[in-house]
Amino acid sequence: MSTALELRHLRTIAALVETGGVARAAERLNLTQSALSHQLKQLEDQFGLSLFERKSQPLKLTPAGQRLLALSDQVLPQVGDALRDIGRIRDGAAGSLRIAVECHTCFDWLMPAMDEFRPRWPEVELDIVSGFHADPVGLIHQNEADLGIVSERDEAEPVHYFPLFRYEIVALLANDHQLAGRTALQAEDFADETLITYPVPDDMLDVIRQVLRPAGVQPRRRSSELTVAILQLVASRRGVAALPEWAVAPYLERRYVTARPIGEQGLFGELYAAVPPSRAGLAYVEDFVDTVRATCASSLPGISLL
Amino acid sequence: MSTALELRHLRTIAALVETGGVARAAERLNLTQSALSHQLKQLEDQFGLSLFERKSQPLKLTPAGQRLLALSDQVLPQVGDALRDIGRIRDGAAGSLRIAVECHTCFDWLMPAMDEFRPRWPEVELDIVSGFHADPVGLIHQNEADLGIVSERDEAEPVHYFPLFRYEIVALLANDHQLAGRTALQAEDFADETLITYPVPDDMLDVIRQVLRPAGVQPRRRSSELTVAILQLVASRRGVAALPEWAVAPYLERRYVTARPIGEQGLFGELYAAVPPSRAGLAYVEDFVDTVRATCASSLPGISLL
DNA sequence: CGCGCATCATGCAAAGCGTTCATTGATGCA
């Protein structure tokens, strides 16, 4: 007796189409490429049909694959709704979710995620704690926030961290900058440049903390609040910057400025959602985190979920 | 990391409610009672909620259980539709399904099943081969039928048998018949009675083949085409009958006649669908069998699926 | 009251699914 169709298979098909490849789909699902390959083979054997053409970029579904995808698109949201409802039955529909952010750029993805979340949990009070804060976890302890977006886990803190995603921080140069010829930039390359950053403490700037300070490099500095303003300064050769790739992707596509990896392996940042342990199990908290991860995965280029 | 919700769980909930008990649900799903018990426990642990009240007959769902049931009712038909569509993609939407029956009463459940099937497979020509036939399998070999409903598997025949269900054949007596006092009837009890049957060869009557002939009992005989006519004769004390319990259940409920088991263990019949091996894998054939099993399981009292 | 029956839970042994790791083959790019 062959194994029946399961939601697992629908999740696989959906991920396959979203990511456009078996390996990427596997990563999205927190599975291995091998597992997915086996799983797909088993599905195809069961149906006696192939589900997609392997040798084509982008990936192309057969009619049977398309029908399965249609089923996924129909069923998976219904399952999501049901799970949320069950969460509400357990924890109640109401609550508060005051969010503290330490990074400027986070608003780019936070707003869409909140827009997605709000109609699902109309009775949860959703707010952003105004301003930027060097220490969201502190705000949580003072009960002035319920969830903080942070870039480092401090295991000593009594909070629960939900991993969000990992992204590359790239150096941004004017298109005709002399360093634009390089394939990658090193710490020393910044020595004679003006580094343009957000006006926040150096500890919150990964490029300083992880690259320049260890190398003893102290470039000239300049700051601006807005991403677009920073880019404008870079384009007009007033300096260089180091920003998340996803934050500047649209500008890169239009060749407004040039991006280069920082260091041999590239420089990467990570983001986590910090919540009080007592609230980590709440249905709407978990769903908020899932919503953030889902919206970011589909809208931010070049990130990888943690 | 806890295991995610799967269709398996939804099928379990649906079966649980349909059958009204864990053990019966397990049988319906071709699993053990143990497996379902474990599965339900794991589900409840995962949600942190109980899904149904164990100590209550009939089984009562908690709100969370009801929500899961609603999801099942929503999702499982969609999955069924998709699987049928994929079957159509593989085997085509058209075909023919000429059905040969050897037993009179089968029409009671065959018609509803056909009504269910027809809209799902509008391009499959669905017919009943007219009249009753002692040998449906023969008709299949002569290519005059595509599927036969038979009560015995002849392993020597080159056909594929799909098991349908098992049912009890009960003796039917007038309410004030002297034998109505017994808890069960034996072969000898028929010796001085008139046995009323359908007008078919004795080999097709289980009560003759399995009970009376082995005991050398030859009661007086009378026959009628229609179930209701047989019952009318029984009620008016013209004789006794032996019919499938599910065929007479509505009359028993109204106490029109009295039913008693035949023999110590009761007398049981089984039904199979016979098809040519080459057609056993066709999507619409499998779906027809599934449809029959499903409609019979839900509409015929006292049967057990094989 | 105790017996039997029906029903569900539970502890321990076998399949199924996923993982790791290695390997191969196919494809596209320089």
Add this chain to the structure above:
DNA sequence: TGCATCAATGAACGCTTTGCATGATGCGCG
């Protein structure tokens, strides 16, 4: 042509689900 990417496959191992045997509990009936 060589190199990188991607997917398929196979085998050994571990965790999860299922099965089997048994035990607990509740209910009806004498």
